[in-house]
Amino acid sequence: MKLFDVYPLYPIELVKAQGSTVWDKNGQEYLDLYGGHAVISIGHSHPTYVAKMTEQLSNIGFYSNSIHITGQAELAEKLGRVSGYPSYQLFLTNSGAESNENALKLASFHTGRKKVVAFTKAFHGRTAGAVAVTDNPSIVAPINDTSHVTFHPFNQIEGLSDVITEETAAVIVEGIQGVGGIQVASTPFLQALRQHCDETGAQLILDSVQCGYGRSGKFFSHQYAGINPDMMTTAKGMGNGFPIGGVLIAPHIQASYGLLGTTFGGNHLACTAANVVLDIIEEENLLANATQIGTYIEQELAGIQGIKEVRGRGLMIGIELEEAVGPIRDALLHQHHIFMGYAGKHTLRLLPSLAIDQAIADRFLESLRSVLKG
Numbered sequence: 001m002k003l004f005d006v007y008p009l010y011p012i013e014l015v016k017a018q019g020s021t022v023w024d025k026n027g028q029e030y031l032d033l034y035g036g037h038a039v040i041s042i043g044h045s046h047p048t049y050v051a052k053m054t055e056q057l058s059n060i061g062f063y064s065n066s067i068h069i070t071g072q073a074e075l076a077e078k079l080g081r082v083s084g085y086p087s088y089q090l091f092l093t094n095s096g097a098e099s100n101e102n103a104l105k106l107a108s109f110h111t112g113r114k115k116v117v118a119f120t121k122a123f124h125g126r127t128a129g130a131v132a133v134t135d136n137p138s139i140v141a142p143i144n145d146t147s148h149v150t151f152h153p154f155n156q157i158e159g160l161s162d163v164i165t166e167e168t169a170a171v172i173v174e175g176i177q178g179v180g181g182i183q184v185a186s187t188p189f190l191q192a193l194r195q196h197c198d199e200t201g202a203q204l205i206l207d208s209v210q211c212g213y214g215r216s217g218k219f220f221s222h223q224y225a226g227i228n229p230d231m232m233t234t235a236k237g238m239g240n241g242f243p244i245g246g247v248l249i250a251p252h253i254q255a256s257y258g259l260l261g262t263t264f265g266g267n268h269l270a271c272t273a274a275n276v277v278l279d280i281i282e283e284e285n286l287l288a289n290a291t292q293i294g295t296y297i298e299q300e301l302a303g304i305q306g307i308k309e310v311r312g313r314g315l316m317i318g319i320e321l322e323e324a325v326g327p328i329r330d331a332l333l334h335q336h337h338i339f340m341g342y343a344g345k346h347t348l349r350l351l352p353s354l355a356i357d358q359a360i361a362d363r364f365l366e367s368l369r370s371v372l373k374g
């Protein structure tokens with residue numbers, strides 16, 4: 001059997017990782033500033049993470065949601081406290097798309113409505129509901145094409161009252177658009193969404209899959225705007241590479257047996273991963289580190305020729321270049337051995353571990369200066 005060929009691949013095979021360093025099978029060392037797409041939050045193979053995961057696996061790795069799993073309750077308590085949402089409820093999933101899918105379903109169950117407002121350049125995942133609210137027709141299969149979704153220009157307040165109405169079940173928005181090129185949702189825009197949802201009863205979902213879990217320097221990027229969503233969705237950095245996602249659900253949305261479900265979501269190993277990640281985020285002060293190192297990088301980038309604009313918050317940084325991003329990214333990877341992300345034709349995306357230090361930042365800045373000088 002062949003693999004279903006949907007990913008263009010770099011001819012690199014990684015065999016080892018530690019912190020922000022990864023090694024290929026030939027022993028070549030790379031600096032990882034991409035974190036496997038914003039997934040590596042506390043650093044690769046963190047010793048505490050490895051020890052706790054190994055211990056959990058040797059005790060019990062998996063059982064389904066038909067029994068009590070103490071790691072789930074521990075995670076709900078810890079996540080509520082660390083994120084600043086102690087009164088919310090937690091539903092555990094396996095991925096970002098599944099989190100969004102369940103948040104959309106909950107909004108629809110709760111309101112009894114079908115319509116959703118989403119935004120231009122949004123990305124919310126590949127499952128049926130998530131892809132329907134994703135603004136990219138090329139990934140929407142005919143079966144997922146629905147008239148229930150209205151796309152409104154991102155960050156545009158004008159016209160919101162026409163699209164968010166008493167027929168709207170949910171408004172779904174990223175606090176910082178990732179795939180859309182690191183575009184930060186403005187404070188007035190997020191506050192206007194909250195107000196229109198309050199006026200109409202629509203449920204506000206903040207997709208925090210990429211911009212959440214401390215990446216922006218606050219636990220959730222919308223906390224810069226001082227709003228409280230009805231639901232937040234998470235995944236990526238939550239398990240530092242072990243698949244786990246979640247929906248944080250406001251207290252007014254009621255659970256009932258059978259309303260949602262999953263086989264794998266919230267299993268023993270996944271909860272252990274997520275609990276260690278939150279412990280390390282707290283113990284190593286990673287939110288403060290994301291702000292400090294992110295601010296340093298942004299300030300330094302401002303002085304580099306060939307950069308048109310720097311966007312983002314904390315360690316979610318978009319670097320818009322004057323030239324095409326492909327050759328720059330290739331040069332960083334093949335000549336300087338640095339993994340980076342990208343968005344669109346001109347934007348480099350920096351999504352490193354939240355634990356990077358200034359020496360790593362300087363190594364990246366020096367390499368970028370050298371590549372852009374050509």
Ligand SMILES: Cc1ncc(COP(=O)(O)O)c(C=O)c1O
Binds near residue numbers: 207208
């Ligand atoms: C903002 C956002 N939402 C949802 C997803 C989908 O997450 P997953 O690939 O875990 O399903 C992504 C993935 O890149 C994302 O960036």
